[in-house]
Amino acid sequence: MIRHLYRLCPQPWLLLRLGLLHAVLAVLQGLLLALLVPILRALLRAEPDFAAAEPWLFTGAIGLLVYAVLTMIASPVGFAASMQLAAQLRHHVMRHVTTLPLGWFTADRKARLARALTADVGCVAQLAVTIGAPAITCVLVSATILAVVFAVDLRLALLLLAVVPVAYVTLRHAGRVASAAEIELEAAATEIAARAIELGQAQPVLRAAGRGETGGERLREALDEHRRSYRRGLGRSTLPDLGYTAVVMAGLLAVLVLGARMLLVGALSVADTVAWMVLAVRFFEPLGALIDLVGALRAMDNAMTRLEEIFHAPALPRSADPVRRVERASVEFSRVSYAYTDTPALSEVSFVCPPGTTTALVGASGSGKTTVTRLIARFFDVDAGVVRVGGVDVRDLDPEVLMNEIAIVFQDVYLFDATIEENLRLARPEATREELLIAARAARLDEVVERLPNGWQTRVGEAGAQLSGGERQRVSIARAFLKQARIVLIDEAGSALDPENERAIGHAIAELARDRERTVIVIAHRPTTLASADQVVSLAGGRVVETGAPDELRRAGGVFARLYHQYEQTRGWCIAARRDATRSASP
Numbered sequence: 358m359i360r361h362l363y364r365l366c367p368q369p370w371l372l373l374r375l376g377l378l379h380a381v382l383a384v385l386q387g388l389l390l391a392l393l394v395p396i397l398r399a400l401l402r403a404e405p406d407f408a409a410a411e412p413w414l415f416t417g418a419i420g421l422l423v424y425a426v427l428t429m430i431a432s433p434v435g436f437a438a439s440m441q442l443a444a445q446l447r448h449h450v451m452r453h454v455t456t457l458p459l460g461w462f463t464a465d466r467k468a469r470l471a472r473a474l475t476a477d478v479g480c481v482a483q484l485a486v487t488i489g490a491p492a493i494t495c496v497l498v499s500a501t502i503l504a505v506v507f508a509v510d511l512r513l514a515l516l517l518l519a520v521v522p523v524a525y526v527t528l529r530h531a532g533r534v535a536s537a538a539e540i541e542l543e544a545a546a547t548e549i550a551a552r553a554i555e556l557g558q559a560q561p562v563l564r565a566a567g568r569g570e571t572g573g574e575r576l577r578e579a580l581d582e583h584r585r586s587y588r589r590g591l592g593r594s595t596l597p598d599l600g601y602t603a604v605v606m607a608g609l610l611a612v613l614v615l616g617a618r619m620l621l622v623g624a625l626s627v628a629d630t631v632a633w634m635v636l637a638v639r640f641f642e643p644l645g646a647l648i649d650l651v652g653a654l655r656a657m658d659n660a661m662t663r664l665e666e667i668f669h670a671p672a673l674p675r676s677a678d679p680v681r682r683v684e685r686a687s688v689e690f691s692r693v694s695y696a697y698t699d700t701p702a703l704s705e706v707s708f709v710c711p712p713g714t715t716t717a718l719v720g721a722s723g724s725g726k727t728t729v730t731r732l733i734a735r736f737f738d739v740d741a742g743v744v745r746v747g748g749v750d751v752r753d754l755d756p757e758v759l760m761n762e763i764a765i766v767f768q769d770v771y772l773f774d775a776t777i778e779e780n781l782r783l784a785r786p787e788a789t790r791e792e793l794l795i796a797a798r799a800a801r802l803d804e805v806v807e808r809l810p811n812g813w814q815t816r817v818g819e820a821g822a823q824l825s826g827g828e829r830q831r832v833s834i835a836r837a838f839l840k841q842a843r844i845v846l847i848d849e850a851g852s853a854l855d856p857e858n859e860r861a862i863g864h865a866i867a868e869l870a871r872d873r874e875r876t877v878i879v880i881a882h883r884p885t886t887l888a889s890a891d892q893v894v895s896l897a898g899g900r901v902v903e904t905g906a907p908d909e910l911r912r913a914g915g916v917f918a919r920l921y922h923q924y925e926q927t928r929g930w931c932i933a934a935r936r937d938a939t940r941s942a943s944p
């Protein structure tokens with residue numbers, strides 16, 4: 358367990374100091390109790406010898422003073438160690454998960470991550486101090502008393518020692534049972550977290566289906582299972598816990614009976630018998646307390662194992678000598694294949710986007726367009742082939758350099774619950790006010806900001822809920838401008854936006870593409886975006902079926918021509934529908 362903790366906590370100095378402090382306190386406590394032997398021998402006799410007891414009493418008083426001071430020091434050290442450990446662990450986990458491929462983030466793993474950052478880190482940081490330290494004290498107090506008794510009376514020491522292996526075996530068994538119960542309970546708690554997240558995310562769907570109130574069955578099942586796990590765990594732990602307590606109590610009873618018998622037969626003096634009884638009680642008392650600590654220690658060990666599982670999730674490999682400069686903003690796919698599961702999402706995909714051009718990716722739903730953009734941003738690594746940015750394999754590029762070169766405009770833009778300015782500055786925190794305004798103007802975000810009650814300081818709400826989908830996308834496009842990334846990946850909204858957002862976003866994308874320094878790759882749905890692209894890459898079933906200039910492909914009458922026709926028709930219907938709606942609304 359200590360090795361476990363050391364592996365997880367790379368700077369364990371505070372913890373080490375705390376452990377040492379508690380070890381000293383425990384040994385001191387044992388030695389102070391040992392003073393009882395000479396003190397009682399001097400005082401419990403027909404004519405008490407105060408002079409003989411005096412130096413021991415004085416030593417005891419000094420010892421108690423030192424003990425009190427060390428106890429006072431231990432408390433803030435424990436608090437600081439717990440805080441430091443929690444901060445280190447959380448930092449460590451967060452740094453690692455940012456290097457994981459996006460495929461790692463399944464719903465269950467996200468729930469596990471949430472539990473790891475809250476419950477597991479909290480458990481390790483708190484228990485290492487509140488349970489680890491008392492456990493050291495319990496073991497060392499008993500060990501010191503045993504050593505003292507060895508020095509005073511070998512027979513009594515051997516008697517105490519005889520209890521230790523039996524207690525150890527029963528304690529180990531109780532610990533194992535508690536550990537298994539904790540693992541089961543934590544799995545049930547993680548399931549609750551996953552179902553709660555799912556219930557929150559699925560609210561719009563459930564309400565649309567009229568099941569807003571009844572849609573929580575899966576969460577209810579998870580809660581019931583948690584309750585059952587808890588009960589099962591309690592049931593399983595009761596007997597081993599009682600077994601251990603019985604061993605300790607039996608040991609204490611045997612020792613007390615033997616002490617009384619030795620007194621009666623004259624083998625022990627009254628003073629030694631009283632000292633022996635006190636030492637025996639103080640030997641067994643901490644041993645007995647270990648049963649309450651062992652469950653918590655096992656829980657802490659399990660939490661560390663779960664944290665380690667996250668650390669063992671393989672990060673995207675980093676080149677030992679990464680390329681730190683991208684010369685050209687070109688993007689190239691060379692016979693790229695990729696599969697999320699068994700079915701390939703992309704097969705042998707090849708195309709080139711020269712620097713400063715705009716490439717429109719088209720294809721039916723599920724044809725692999727989003728996967729292409731994810732591979733450029735290296736959310737995952739290809740199974741075969743190579744993705745190159747500026748002529749360099751993205752796996753050889755420094756991840757930070759790659760991310761600096763790329764800006765992504767998703768269809769569903771996630772905004773943080775902060776002000777609109779803070780959300781924009783995420784792209785470049787050091788940007789000047791002037792740069793912020795230029796980016797906002799280019800993305801037509803300035804019109805949105807003007808309308809908001811607190812302008813730039815308006816909070817956008819959780820996940821940006823205060824803004825419409827189109828407005829959120831404008832924030833995302835403004836981020837791309839502000840970042841001055843040379844490669845921009847855009848997933849244009851497929852569903853119809855309101856006319857104002859549609860016009861604004863159309864202009865903003867055209868503005869992005871106008872810059873001849875910038876390479877734009879857009880999953881395009883709007884005929885104007887398609888028509889203005891330098892080239893079109895048509896995908897079907899994860900393969901490239903056509904590449905060429907939009908006009909050429911329209912004349913060729915293939916996949917692109919069909920899709921283009923469909924998009925035009927959809928737009929036509931939308932415009933007609935809007936016109937009808939406007940007419941019927943007018944008096």
Ligand SMILES: Nc1ncnc2c1ncn2[C@@H]1O[C@H](COP(=O)(O)OP(=O)(O)OP(=O)(O)O)[C@@H](O)[C@H]1O
Pocket residue numbers: 697698701702720721722723724725726727728729
């Ligand atoms: N995270 C994932 N896990 C498993 N399979 C996935 C995942 N994401 C996409 N796929 C599968 O990979 C294939 C390509 O998906 P992709 O999202 O790239 O298509 P797309 O052309 O962007 O579709 P759409 O236009 O509907 O967004 C599909 O068969 C899809 O089901």
